[in-house]
Every structure is written in structure tokens, then in C-alpha cells.
Ligand code: SF4
């Protein structure tokens with residue numbers, strides 16, 4: 001259960017940024033391992049890539065794209081907050097970064113279905 | 114205070130103990146209209162157990178001494194109405210988080226103020242009373258930045274809400290950093306650069322994770338997260354060679 005003192009909007013965005021960051025950090029080694037197959041073992045790469053035809057894999061990829069985009073746009077918001085003059089609408093900016101993340105994930109989903 | 118005719122009783126759990134540990138005690142307290150959490154705690158002390166220890170002074174949100182954890186959230190209890198925070202008929206009152214406990218609901222504020230000093234939050238005048246008075250333009254952006262944090266009542270609600278304080282014992286915390294930002298922008302403070310140096314150390318402004326819990330909970334509606342962001346920006350540009 002989320003503790004009461006954490007149940008406010010910007011804490012939610014902090015969590016999203018942290019969790020997406022950790023998920024991406026875990027994903028990257030797998031990503032590079034698979035990419036390396038292109039050089040070391042192209043046949044097994046091809047059979048692995050066939051998995052992307054599965055609906056479950058497409059959904060997982062869409063979630064991954066969402067996490068990447070949310071981390072990217074959320075990170076831009078944080079950098080703007082720390083490097084540019086202050087703006088009072090941090091929650092709106094955070095919501096905007098989330099919207100851009102979702103939009104990017106939807107675009108990806110439309111490409112693969 | 115008048116008894117609310119339709120009122121029920123409140124079931125109140127109060128943390129009792131000291132630095133070595135403790136547990137919740139349970140009390141049934143009559144509910145009144147316009148009752149604050151501090152009223153509830155006082156009622157328990159007056160009617161149930163005179164040894165209950167807690168701290169308050171002004172009762173009007175000026176002194177910053179009455180902060181406690183109410184239903185899991187840090188609050189100034191003298192200005193927190195029970196009906197705003199009650200869950201069903203239950204109220205849980207504990208000492209502030211992130212500070213050692215002296216006894217019962219009284220937290221030890223020493224670490225909070227020690228960090229205030231460590232952040233160079235003590236005003237050092239740039240002139241003496243014998244010097245001519247320097248004019249300060251209240252509308253200048255720099256003075257407005259200083260004025261924004263000046264109403265801090267040192268209640269430590271933000272300090273208690275901050276998860277970085279909980280995770281990192283060296284972290285100076287939102288109130289001390291906001292005070293530092295006020296002094297950085299105060300043209301009557303002698304040495305802004307020494308303040309910037311103090312807040313750039315380990316545990317300084319760059320440890321902040323920008324969750325905004327400090328700003329979400331500050332009862333005086335100040336914005337410590339904005340002050341910390343100002344320090345981050347100013348110290349980073351200073352590091353890159355920009356002169357103030
Ligand atoms: S924004 Fe910074 S100072 Fe405020 S609660 Fe989060 S870590 Fe603490």
C-alpha cells in the first residue's frame with residue numbers, strides 16, 4: 001500500500017520516473033545481447049525476432065516504448081526544472097510528459113498491429 | 114467549543130514512548146465542532162493521562178511547534194481540523210517522522226536546526242548599524258525570490274514529509290535549503306557564495322529528488338522544492354563558471 005505522505009501527484013511522477021528508469025536499465029543488457037546475435041548467430045536472431053509476431057510480445061514492446069518515452073519526457077521536465085527559470089505549473093508539465101509518453105506508445109502500437 | 118449534538122466519539126490512537134521505543138495507546142475522545150487535532154491531544158492529556166507529552170505554543174499557526182504525524186501525514190496540529198483528516202472515526206497521532214523522539218509526541222528538533230546552521234542558514238549582515246541604509250527594491254526579482262521563503266515557521270513538516278531525508282541522514286532537507294536560498298537572494302546577507310558552497314556539499318541541494326512532498330505538505334504554503342531547484346541551478350551555473 002502506498003503510504004499517505006506519498007499519495008500526491010508529483011510523487012507519482014517521481015515513482016514513474018524511477019520505475020521506468022530501473023526497467024530500462026534491466027532491459028538494456030537483454031536488448032544488446034539480442035542485437036549481438038546479428039553478428040554472432042544471425043539464424044537464431046531471426047527465429048527470436050519471430051516472437052515479435054506474438055500479441056503478448058507486441059503488448060510488452062508497447063509497454064517498453066511507453067516506459068522509454070515517459071522516462072525521456074519526464075527527464076526533460078526534470079532537467080527544465082533544474083536548469084531553466086522556475087515555472088509554477090510543474091504538475092501540468094508532468095501530466096504533459098505522461099501524455100507524450102502515452103501518445104508515443106499508441107503510435108508504436110498502431111505501427112505493429 | 115461546543116459539543117456537536119450529532120457528534121460521535123473519535124477513536125484516537127496516540128503513540129506513547131521515547132527514543133528506546135513505544136507503542137500506540139487508544140483513547141475515546143468526544144467529538145466537537147471545529148475541533149483541531151491539537152484539541153484532541155490536549156483533551157487526552159487533560160482527561161485521560163496527564164503524562165502525555167507534546168509540544169505547542171501559539172495555537173494559531175505562527176510558532177511551528179505543534180507538528181505531528183496525523184493519519185500518516187505530517188501536519189501542523191493546531192490548524193488541522195479533525196473533520197479534514199479523519200478516516201471513519203479513527204485518528205492516529207504520532208511524532209514527526211525523520212526526527213528522534215524525546216517522549217510521546219514531542220520530536221527532538223535538534224537535527225533539524227543543526228542542518229539549518231550547516232546550510233549556512235544564519236543571516237550574516239553585510240553592513241553594520243553605522244553604515245548608511247541600503248535601499249531594497251521589494252519588486253526586484255531577487256528580493257521577490259528571497260521574500261517567498263521568508264514566512265517559514267520552522268515546523269519541520271516538510272522535513273518529515275521528505276523521503277530523501279528518510280533515506281540519507283546527511284541530507285540538509287527542504288527547510289534548511291529554502292532558508293539558504295532566501296539568504297542567497299538577500300542582498301543584505303554578506304556572502305552568498307559561502308552559502309552556495311555549503312549547499313553544494315554531500316547531502317546538499319543536489320541530493321533532492323524533486324518529489325515535491327515538501328511543497329505538497331508545507332502548511333504555510335511555501336514552495337521549498339522551488340527554492341531547492343533555484344539552488345541546484347545557481348550552484349550548477351556557478352560550477353560552470355558563471356559569476357553571480
Ligand atoms: S522535493 Fe526535494 S526537498 Fe522536497 S521532499 Fe522531495 S527530496 Fe525532499
Ligand code: SF4
Nearest residue numbers: 265266268269271331
Ligand atoms: S518550509 Fe513550510 S513545512 Fe518546512 S519548516 Fe518551513 S513552514 Fe514548515
Ligand code: FES
Nearest residue numbers: 172176177179191
Ligand atoms: S501551536 Fe504554534 S503553529 Fe501550532
